[in-house]
Amino acid sequence: MREALLEWRGWLEELAERFDSFLPIPPDDQLAAWERAVAQLVTVVAIRTRSEAGWHFHCERVLSWFLERAGIPSAQHRALIDDAIGGRFESGLEPEPAITEAIAKDLATTLTTGSNG
Template identity: 60%
Template sequence: MYENIHVSESQRLILPVILKWEEVDPARHAFDPLAAPAVIRGLPAAADVPARLRGRPRDPRVIEWSYHVGRVWADEMSAALVGHYGRWACGWRWSTGEGDYDGGPGTTWCCPRDSMSTPEATLEVVTAALIDWRSWLEDLSERFGRFLPIPPDAPDDVLLDIWERAVAHLVTAVADRTGGESGWYAHCRQVLGWFLSAAGIPSERHERLLEDAIGGRFDSWAEPERFVVTEVAERLAEAMVRRPGA
């Protein structure tokens, strides 16, 4: 679904909503949070951090600076982090609500207007945001491990139970993490796709499976009711167990 977003190749490189599991799986990408501050300060973008324009956040001059100066620099920092760590690192800016990218799980960085100040303080926020994002990925990996591997030869009722519990658990975790704010369901759908990948389900099946299970059931600014979570979990579990070729 989101893989078809029309953006330049440079923007696609730093777009977190299209990240795949193999790109973010912590087991495949080493990261030392203790070394992160020095790494970030050693990147080319760290040598040219623009100081935030003085003024209130909603001052038109500050808004213009945020888009035309701050965001350009943040894109450069994202590209530098991706160049050093890999594609997974672009998620450092994916905040809850309407930040640089809509509907993410981050709570440290929002956007240049609200998150940048002095160059030194800005680099500290970048570091904290990257570590926070990585922590979320590691948390998800641990959650996946509670349900995987799924035994393929288990009875249908056992498989249904595993899939239902896994999907309900992950939807609830993402809703909690994002606060159900603007666009949160995009990351929820992504996380479920990551789980499908981790479970060995071919990527070409993901869009249909997730659309059939989720389509139209989640809204911005609203955490899903329990019955909705249960319905989504049951629909996806049923598709996985009853219709393995779907």
């Protein structure tokens, strides 16, 4: 049990460091910065969870934590994430790089322009 808790703590600390490395989003390059952050977070969650069954739920949680840390109101998280992912993740399957990039672009576009696509 202690080992599992230490592993979880390490993961949370790693995420906190990643969040800090992406934030604040630079005002002069917001679209690219959001895209990079989201793509890297999706990728690291897929790797960390080995894309095992239900991995995408954890990914959604991590993205929500990141949005919270970035100052996006929590009431908006679910819709933003659902709209960006749009059912493109599958349980037990690592996302193709093109899917990860598309999701990152969709979320970044919505966050920077208020529109998707």
